[in-house]
Amino acid sequence: MSKTTIAYRVDNRSFTVGSVIDLSIPTYFAELKTKELQLQTKLQTDSSLWKRWYLITLKIKVENKLEIHRSNFYLYPTKPIRYDNVFLFKNLQDAQNFSRKFSIPNLYEVEIDEKNILHIGDYSCLDILMSALDKTDPEATVSELSQIMDDYWSGKFTDNPVIEFIVNPSTAEVIRII
Numbered sequence: 001m002s003k004t005t006i007a008y009r010v011d012n013r014s015f016t017v018g019s020v021i022d023l024s025i026p027t028y029f030a031e032l033k034t035k036e037l038q039l040q041t042k043l044q045t046d047s048s049l050w051k052r053w054y055l056i057t058l059k060i061k062v063e064n065k066l067e068i069h070r071s072n073f074y075l076y077p078t079k080p081i082r083y084d085n086v087f088l089f090k091n092l093q094d095a096q097n098f099s100r101k102f103s104i105p106n107l108y109e110v111e112i113d114e115k116n117i118l119h120i121g122d123y124s125c126l127d128i129l130m131s132a133l134d135k136t137d138p139e140a141t142v143s144e145l146s147q148i149m150d151d152y153w154s155g156k157f158t159d160n161p162v163i164e165f166i167v168n169p170s171t172a173e174v175i176r177i178i
Helices: 026-043 047-072 092-102 123-133 142-154
Strands: 002-012 085-089 106-113 117-122 162-166 171-176
Touching: 002 092, 002 171, 026 092, 047 092, 047 123, 047 142, 085 092, 092 106, 117 142, 123 171
Parallel strands: none
Antiparallel strands: 002 085, 002 106, 085 162, 106 171, 117 162
16 A cells, blocks of 8 residues: 655645646646746836846746756666656645745645655755856855756755655645645
8 A cells, every 4th residue: 555645835826625736737837937028028018027026037947957967978878868757845835935036826735645655855956056157156166066967866865854755646636726
């Protein structure tokens, strides 16, 4: 008998209790790119959107760098492709923080079978990578950026980890809308 666990999903899409989180409709990454382009157009008339656009642009860079690092350097060939899977937070507070940071409105409590967890990582590594790419840390070297990505893919945790599960699509069932 498989063991199940509770996790939390932040999503722009609307789901009902009993639904499974899938990727058959626009994925998080496709939505990010669409949102980036929409905000870029609106920036011409509303400069207050600049910070939101910039955060989304940085998020896309981080995701692209993580995928290139995973696949091109053959260090983590068994790790999942982030674009093809579903991300969940282990803790509700972390999911709420992510929701606020990226202005993503919907939050779901989901149940997953632990055998469907493909990777457990520390989302704080992505935040560190985002800061380094943000030029707020101009001293960040290629080897430092590589180390951050290695820490993420190898499952190392920071002092204040934000635990993220990567799971197969259509394996997380919504049990509560938050």
